[in-house]
Amino acid sequence: MTHRQVLQALTGLLAAFFTAILSSTIVANALPTIMDQLHGTQTDFAWVITASLLANAATTPIWGKLADLFDKKLLVQVSIIIFVGGSVMAGFATTIPFLLTARVIQGIAMGGLTALAQAIIGTIIAPRERGRYSGYMGAVMAVGTAGGPLLGGYIVDSPLGWRWTFFVCVPLAVLSLLLLQFTLKIEHIRRPAKVDWVGSLLLASGVSLILIWVSFAGQAGYYDWISVQSALMVGGTVVLLAALIWVETKVSQPIIPLKIIVQRTPALAIIASVSVGIAMFAASTYLGQYYQVARGATPTEAGLLTLPMIAGNLAGAVFSGQMVTRYGKWKRFLVGGAILLIVGLGFTGTISHETNLTLVGSYTFIFGLGLGMMMQNLVLAVQNTVAVKDIGSASGAVAFFRTVGGAAGVAVLGALMSTRVANLINEGLAKIGIKPAGGSGATMDLTSLPAPVKVIVRAAYGDGAALIFMISAIITVVALIAVLFMKEIPLRRTIDMVDTKPAAEPGAGSAGAGRHAAGSESVVTVAEESLESMADAVVGAPEPTK
Incomplete structure (x- = not known):
């Protein structure tokens, strides 16, 4: 295929991918307002993100396997239809549980769009040329990530209200559905279809159980880290995941391709993807909250303040994609991206509720640059080691572990931040002679608080946010070690x-x-x-x- 033919084929696919990215980021600056109106806590805030990521992670390998067995174009269209349904439900949510249910449906669809986009690119483009198009996908991701907070902030501040942050994605999804119908033309080779449903069930159950445990352990009103409930959940997770590994070694077409992911390059790429996922999702989730709750920015202003991170992401993705295509070398960009990510997150881990915003923006630009250089190139490194018939499973596996890392990171870091913020609020209230009230999480409803208390709460969220970024920087060291040990296999010029x-x-x-x-x-x-x-x-x- 010529460059023009490839771009034509990818038009609808990238439009669908853009819609999925936009839907996840458009909510970021609306969440403080949503939590305020639906009376949510810091734990609820984290779970609105985690529920979507969990569904995304649990279904990505399933979509990846389906991509190897069925018509990829039809699967993308089905995932878009599911996405539209979840978006409409989320827009009509009146309670936190109903909103979480809608976010799960959205997450299922996003898992399909993420896995299928990578699988289709791997099917029609040779690895040596794939860097350029992966860069385009990274650029679409960056624009969607940048446009989401801006558009979401504008909608929340407008008479439309936060519900339209979900409704606005519906016409975009329908448009991408039509574009896909007319622009995406790929050949499907029919093969006997066999999906590992037992493995899928074990995978979803094991991942869900461990995330639920880390989200609520150690919080008031729930259970301690060391308790009977914790023992049962951790033990249950171990049993479920052990059963999953056993099943995957027995079935003919496993949902997790063990024979692929145990190879050196895929295994190390997966380890790095988990670390990158934690940094990416945690940073994007809590950065908007920092600007709004701690610094008093409006949703629109918070969107503008996140632009340095998005600009770095865009620059890193496009630049590294072009250079990989030109020279056929990818490892140097993974190493450089990991170093930039550690440095940027480390600096951001020093912020407080009084840090100069220009300084905060420069820090976020650095780790955004690192994210852009790493995300697509990790997938490319894995795709270069597998045959086309396994592209869907391999790409889905990388995306799965990255999203699991992100979901776990958001859940764990959200729990840690909730505890940290609650302690800081209690200390601040004690200093002005107010006895703290008990609760299951730090409140995000600031509208009814007296001015002195509001100052204390804002300071607590500002100082507590630094903990999120510093822990993310430490975790990203694992990604750097993983990519250093990866063996750089030259990118092949053939598709298969x-x-x-x-x-x-x-x-x-x-x-x-x-x-x-x-x-x-x-x-x-x-x-x-x-x-x-x-x-x-x-x-x-x-x-x-x-």
């Missing part, structure tokens, strides 16, 4: 993996044959002896190819 050596050389092709699980329809052989040795060490003895 191909034989490059004669079949008559039984010894020479062993490394290439061992690069993939038994039954792979195509194999790749690599000239460099070091890469052959690495492949043999990771995968083991080769098996005959079909």
